[in-house]
Amino acid sequence: MNRCKLQFMLPVLAGFALLSACEQTAETDVVSETAAVELPNGMTVKEQIEARQGHLKKIGKAFKAISDQLKAGSPDLAQIQTAAATVPTEAMGMNDWFPEGTGPASGIKTAALPIIWEDKTDFNDKIGAMQDAAAKLDSIAQAGDVAAIGAAFKTTGGTCKACHDKYRKDD
Amino acid sequence: MVWDGALRLVHWLMVALVPLLWWTAEEGHMDWHKSFGLTMFGLVLFRLIWGLIGTWTARFAPMVQRIGSLNIYIKKLRNRDSGATFGHSPLAVLSVFALLLALTAQVTTGLFSVDIDGLESGPLAVLISFETGRQFAAVHELNFNLLLALIGLHITAIAIYYFVLKDRLVEPMVTGHRSRADFPTSDLPENRLQLLPVIAAAALALACVIAISNFG
Numbered sequence: 140m141n142r143c144k145l146q147f148m149l150p151v152l153a154g155f156a157l158l159s160a161c162e163q164t165a166e167t168d169v170v171s172e173t174a175a176v177e178l179p180n181g182m183t184v185k186e187q188i189e190a191r192q193g194h195l196k197k198i199g200k201a202f203k204a205i206s207d208q209l210k211a212g213s214p215d216l217a218q219i220q221t222a223a224a225t226v227p228t229e230a231m232g233m234n235d236w237f238p239e240g241t242g243p244a245s246g247i248k249t250a251a252l253p254i255i256w257e258d259k260t261d262f263n264d265k266i267g268a269m270q271d272a273a274a275k276l277d278s279i280a281q282a283g284d285v286a287a288i289g290a291a292f293k294t295t296g297g298t299c300k301a302c303h304d305k306y307r308k309d310d
Numbered sequence: 311m312v313w314d315g316a317l318r319l320v321h322w323l324m325v326a327l328v329p330l331l332w333w334t335a336e337e338g339h340m341d342w343h344k345s346f347g348l349t350m351f352g353l354v355l356f357r358l359i360w361g362l363i364g365t366w367t368a369r370f371a372p373m374v375q376r377i378g379s380l381n382i383y384i385k386k387l388r389n390r391d392s393g394a395t396f397g398h399s400p401l402a403v404l405s406v407f408a409l410l411l412a413l414t415a416q417v418t419t420g421l422f423s424v425d426i427d428g429l430e431s432g433p434l435a436v437l438i439s440f441e442t443g444r445q446f447a448a449v450h451e452l453n454f455n456l457l458l459a460l461i462g463l464h465i466t467a468i469a470i471y472y473f474v475l476k477d478r479l480v481e482p483m484v485t486g487h488r489s490r491a492d493f494p495t496s497d498l499p500e501n502r503l504q505l506l507p508v509i510a511a512a513a514l515a516l517a518c519v520i521a522i523s524n525f526g
Contacts, residue, residue, distance in 0.1 A: 200440040202428030207436045212524075296429040300338075303427065310426055 174247055178238050184245045191236035192249075194229045201225045202296070205280075209289050216283055223280035223288075226273040226295070233266045243308075250308040262306060269298040312396060312482045314365040314503040316511075320353050321483060324413070327353070328461065332454075340430045348433070348519055351417040356515040357410065363507045366499040367397030373407075376400045392475035394492040396499070405464055412457040416450065421522065423447040433522050 174185040182190065204222035208214040242253050255262050272295040279291045313321075327350050334343035361370040380400040386393045387401075398406055421434040424443025435443045471477040482488040490496060 196440075199426065199428035203424055203431060203435070203440045203443065204428075206429065206431060210433070210436060296427070299427050299429065 174245065176240065178240065180235065180238065184241055185247055187236065187238065187241050188245070188247050188249050188251075191233075194233075194236070197229045198226055198299075201229070202292075205288075205292055209285070209292060214285055216280075216285070219288060220280050220283075223277045227270065227277050230266075230270050230273050233270065234263050237262070250310065252306050252308055255306045262302070265298070265302040265306075269295070269302065272298045311486050311501050311503075312367055312488045313486050314368065314501065315486060316356075316503060316508050317360065317364065317368050318483060318486055320357050320360070324350065324353055328457075340425075344432070347417065347420045348523055350413070351421070351522070352515045352519040354410070354413050354417050355518055356511050358414070359511040359514055360507075361410075363511060365503055366501045372499075373398055373403045376403050380404075387475070390475060392471055392477040393494065394477065394488070396493050397501075401467075405460070405467065409457075409460050409464060412453060412460050415453050416457055419446045419450040419453060423450045433525050436525070 174183060176184050178184060178187055180187070201222040205219050208216075208219045237251065237255055239256060241249070242251055242256060243249055244253065272291070276288070276291040276295045279287050327346055331343060331346050331350065334340070334346060357368075360368045361373075363369075366372060376395075376398060377400055383393070383395075383400040393399075395402070421432040422438055422443060423446045424431040424435050424440055425447065426444070428440055431443060432446075435446075438446070468479050471479050490498070
C-alpha cells in the first residue's frame, strides 16, 4: 500500500520540484540580469527606477505640505514656500528618468506603464507642462498670495494627474 | 415597531452611500468622495451613539446579551425555523457588530488617508506625515474589501431568510413594523422612538462632523 503510494507520488513530486526549480532560476535570472544592466547614463536599471521613485515621493511630500497649509485657517506661508521651492528642483531632468528598459518588463516593481515608450513625445510634453506649472507655483508661492497659490497648486496637480492617468498603473 | 425611524433612515442612507463612495473613489472624484465620506462618518457616529441611548432594538447592551443564545438559535435555523426575533437575532448581532466595526475602521482611516501624489487627503491627514497617511490609505483600501465581503454576507443572509426560511426581513427595515403575531412572546420591550435622544445623538454626530471638516 505504502509502496504503491510512493511509486505514484515520486514522479509527481519530482515533476513539481523540477518545475519550481526551473521557474525560480528563470525568474531570478531575468530580474537580476536586467536590474543590473547598465544604462547609457551609467546607472543600473534598478538604480534608475529607485532614483525616480525617490524624487516623485519627495514631490508627493512637498504637495502634502502645501495642501496641509492651504487647508488650514491661517496657512503658514514659510512652509508653503519651502515646499513649493523643492518641487521644481525635484522635478528637474524628469525626461531623463525613463530611459528605454526601465519599464515593468525589467522585473523591478514599477508603476510606469509600457505605453510611455510608445508615445515618448506626448509623455515628455506632459512632463514639460508639469515642470512649467511647478516653476510658476514656486514663483507665486514666493510672492505670497494664498488664493493665487491655491489656484497654482490645483493647476500643478492637474498636470501631474494628466500624466499619471495615462502612463501610471492604477494603484 | 421593530426598527425606529432614525435607525431605518441611517441604514438606507448608508446603503445609498456605499456605492457612491466606491464610485467616486474609483473615478477620482475626490471632492465628492470627501463630502460623502464625511456624511458616512456622521451616520456611523450617530449609529454608535444610538447603540447607547437609542431604542431597545438599536442598543448594543441587549444585543450583546443575545449572543448567549447563539447555539440555540443556530439549532433552530437548522430545523428551518427562523424563529422571528424582536430586533437582531443572535446571528444578526454578530453581523451588525462586524459591519459597524468595518464601517468605523473605514471612515476613520479615510479621515487620515493621503493619495499617492500628496494632492488629496482626508481632513485629519494634516496631523500625520505623508508616509503615515499613505499607510492609512493602504488600510482604507484593504478594509473596503472586508466591508464589501461583509455586505455580501449580509445580503446573502437576507436572501436565505427570504427564499429558504420564508422570512421577509427587508419589509420591517422599510416600514419599521412586523406583526406581533410573528413573535413567540407578546411581552415585547418598549421600543418607541423618543425625540430627546434622537436630537441629542444627531446633534452630537453633526457637531463632530462640523468640527472635523473645519479642522486645521
